[in-house]
Amino acid sequence: DGGITQSPKYLFRKEGQNVTLSCEQNLNHDAMYWYRQDPGQGLRLIYYSQIVNDFQKGDIAEGYSVSREKKESFPLTVTSAQKNPTAFYLCASSIGPASYEQYFGPGTRLTVT
Amino acid sequence: DQQVKQNSPSLSVQEGRISILNCDYTNSMFDYFLWYKKYPAEGPTFLISISSIKDKNEDGRFTVFLNKSAKHLSLHIVPSQPGDSAVYFCAAKDSGTYKYIFGTGTRLKVLA
Numbered sequence: 354d355g356g357i358t359q360s361p362k363y364l365f366r367k368e369g370q371n372v373t374l375s376c377e378q379n380l381n382h383d384a385m386y387w388y389r390q391d392p393g394q395g396l397r398l399i400y401y402s403q404i405v406n407d408f409q410k411g412d413i414a415e416g417y418s419v420s421r422e423k424k425e426s427f428p429l430t431v432t433s434a435q436k437n438p439t440a441f442y443l444c445a446s447s448i449g450p451a452s453y454e455q456y457f458g459p460g461t462r463l464t465v466t
Numbered sequence: 467d468q469q470v471k472q473n474s475p476s477l478s479v480q481e482g483r484i485s486i487l488n489c490d491y492t493n494s495m496f497d498y499f500l501w502y503k504k505y506p507a508e509g510p511t512f513l514i515s516i517s518s519i520k521d522k523n524e525d526g527r528f529t530v531f532l533n534k535s536a537k538h539l540s541l542h543i544v545p546s547q548p549g550d551s552a553v554y555f556c557a558a559k560d561s562g563t564y565k566y567i568f569g570t571g572t573r574l575k576v577l578a
Contacts, residue, residue: 386566
């Protein structure tokens with residue numbers, strides 16, 4: 354079965370610690386994305402990558418970092434510099450110009466105390 | 467600066483009736499629009515899309531209308547079913563990029 358996996362589903366961390374959220378896809382998609390959702394708000398773009406070894410900042414990249422060393426993997430690190438890290442994080446991928454639909458993973462709910 | 471707006475946070479509709487969800491945008495460079503459906507604690511799932519060169523796209527019970535002059539799109543669900551109860555997001559793609567801007571969502575409740 355092709356799809357996007359995010360792990361873990363729930364993650365708890367102490368303030369001041371960096372944490373890395375996993376995102377893997379076996380859809381052979383070129384583009385991958387990280388979004389953040391807060392209560393009452395839409396999805397806000399953190400980072401996106403159009404191709405391996407390349408990525409661009411989205412609207413709220415401060416306090417986050419990413420890497421794209423492999424086509425199928427796009428991990429997101431939430432650093433201690435992120436002021437309000439508690440949120441629901443969603444990873445997505447899209448095939449490219451031929452198809453605009455994004456396929457989303459199940460999400461990771463991160464709680465930082 | 468919200469480029470994609472969904473001004474109605476919630477909508478309730480009787481089963482069997484039409485649901486109309488609205489979305490407004492400000493950027494005339496958007497070239498593709500999509501609607502997603504999302505259940506709590508899950509990722510959104512793609513519903514239907516429309517290119518900026520079209521004004522209507524239909525898929526079963528779902529129809530999306532695009533009014534470029536008004537920078538407005540809408541999603542019609544006919545007939546509405548209880549299983550359609552979810553949060554619906556509209557999204558717009560920035561032309562020449564893979565960047566998507568999402569609205570804040572509208573929670574649809576279909577009453578049996």
